[in-house]
Amino acid sequence: MTNEDLSKINQPKHKNSALKKHFKLRWQISVVAILFVAVLGYILVFALNNCSIWSDKKFSGKLDEAIKQADNWVHCNEAEILRVKNIALIKMLQECNSLYPQGNFTVICNKFMAAPAQPACWKALIDPNYPVQKWELNQAIKKEYIDNKWILYAIAPDKADITPEQMQFFSPDKWHGRQLTHQLWGLIHLQKNRPEPKNEKLTEHLCNRISQQLTFNIAVVDIYIQKIAFVLYAGHPEKIRRRWIEMVIANQQSDGGWNDRWLCFESRRRPVFSLSQPPSDQHATVQALWLLYQVRYRYPRKFGLN
Numbered sequence: 001m002t003n004e005d006l007s008k009i010n011q012p013k014h015k016n017s018a019l020k021k022h023f024k025l026r027w028q029i030s031v032v033a034i035l036f037v038a039v040l041g042y043i044l045v046f047a048l049n050n051c052s053i054w055s056d057k058k059f060s061g062k063l064d065e066a067i068k069q070a071d072n073w074v075h076c077n078e079a080e081i082l083r084v085k086n087i088a089l090i091k092m093l094q095e096c097n098s099l100y101p102q103g104n105f106t107v108i109c110n111k112f113m114a115a116p117a118q119p120a121c122w123k124a125l126i127d128p129n130y131p132v133q134k135w136e137l138n139q140a141i142k143k144e145y146i147d148n149k150w151i152l153y154a155i156a157p158d159k160a161d162i163t164p165e166q167m168q169f170f171s172p173d174k175w176h177g178r179q180l181t182h183q184l185w186g187l188i189h190l191q192k193n194r195p196e197p198k199n200e201k202l203t204e205h206l207c208n209r210i211s212q213q214l215t216f217n218i219a220v221v222d223i224y225i226q227k228i229a230f231v232l233y234a235g236h237p238e239k240i241r242r243r244w245i246e247m248v249i250a251n252q253q254s255d256g257g258w259n260d261r262w263l264c265f266e267s268r269r270r271p272v273f274s275l276s277q278p279p280s281d282q283h284a285t286v287q288a289l290w291l292l293y294q295v296r297y298r299y300p301r302k303f304g305l306n
Contacts, residue, residue: 049215049216049217049218049243049244049247050215050241050243050244051243052241052242052243052246053243053246054246056304056305059242059246059303059304059305060304060305060306062246062249063245063249063292063295063296063305064296066249066252066292067289067292067293067296069252069255069256070252070256070257070285070288070289070292071102071104071256071289072256073255073256073257073280073285073289074093074104074105074108074285074286074289075104077257077282077285078104078107078108080282081093081108081282081286082108082111082112082115084282085112085115085117086282086283087122087125087126088125088151088185089282089283089286089287090108090109090112090126091125091126092229092286092287092289092290093105093108093109093286093289093290094109094126095233095290095293095294096289096290096293097109099293099294099297099298100293100296100297109126112126113126113127119136119137119139119140120133120136121133121136121137121140121152121155121156122140122152122155124155124156125151125155125189128192128193132155132156132159134156134159137152137155137156137159137160138159138160138161138162140152141153141160141161141162146167146179147178147179147182147183147186149162149167150167150169150182150183150185150186150187151182151185151186151189153167153169153186153190154186154187154189154190154193155189155193156193157190157193157194169183169186169187170199170202172202172205172206173209177223178223178226178267180206180209180210181210181223181226181227181230183206184203184206184207184210184230184231184234185230185233187199187202187203187206188203188230188233188234191203203234204234204236206234207231207234207236207239208239210227210230210231210239211231211236211239211240213227214227214228214240214241214244218262219262219263219265220247220248220250220251220262221260221261221262221265221266221267221284222258222259222260222266222267222283222284222287223267224244224248224262224267225248225258225284225287225288225291226287228240228244228245228248228291229287229288229290229291229294232291232294232295232298232299233290233294237294237298237299237302237303238302242303242304245291245292245295245303248288248291248292249292252288253277253279253280255279255280256280256285257279257280257281257282257284257285258280258281258284258285258287258288259277259278259279259280259281259284260278260281260283260284261277261278
């Protein structure tokens with residue numbers, strides 16, 4: 001066999017080898033390109049979700065206008081708020097009123113306190129001096145789900161038969177989602193009635209967990225608003241970025257309220273494929289209003305306000 005014959009035999013192998021190297025190089029370039037786009041996309045999303053894009057002046061103006069419109073929404077929906085009687089929302093309006101007195105909020109709170117309530121012990125959340133009956137409190141605790149057990153215990157811990165350990169109330173990492181924010185809500189009120197240094201540390205730990213979640217959350221739904229409002233209420237504005245507040249303001253509806261929808265996302269974490277926008281609801285709206293009141297009247301300097 002001549003050298004020419006050997007060359008002809010080996011030639012296809014060289015071609016196959018070169019072809020394999022070519023495809024391998026193209027594959028590697030494609031992988032690098034995909035990774036580059038993914039990293040770039042992550043950086044852009046992170047920046048848009050965490051870096052303020054409004055000037056101090058624009059932020060101040062947008063905030064004041066949002067508060068004005070939301071105040072009007074509450075005024076127009078006073079009857080519905082009193083019909084539903086969500087004690088947490090009534091408490092938030094009371095907190096708004098303590099930061100910047102509004103006659104309408106006082107009226108709502110007074111009407112709630114004057115109306116019958118079952119169980120009546122819930123009224124102690126609005127008025128700490130309201131007489132709590134031990135039997136009624138414990139009966140309510142037995143019937144309620146875990147989130148409400150915490151806040152009922154916090155209302156009158158000396159009269160509750162259940163212990164925080166039984167409810168895993170002080171568990172630092174067990175609870176997630178809305179139960180995490182409700183755990184913080186209950187802990188804040190417990191600290192007002194029975195302050196303890198260890199619970200201050202737990203409060204900050206829970207705020208850190210929530211703040212870390214907000215860093216990567218992009219859907220401005222009801223639970224998003226609640227996370228920001230509760231961390232502010234816990235006394236940790238340093239853990240809240242102004243961009244998150246800007247996003248809440250930007251998601252306000254034309255009627256001055258908020259709802260539990262951002263694009264196709266809702267708090268329940270299941271996508272909703274519908275072009276229709278749900279109406280504003282009192283749960284999201286009152287939480288958002290309370291959030292904005294805290295920013296404007298409790299922590300103005302922290303968020304670049306005069």
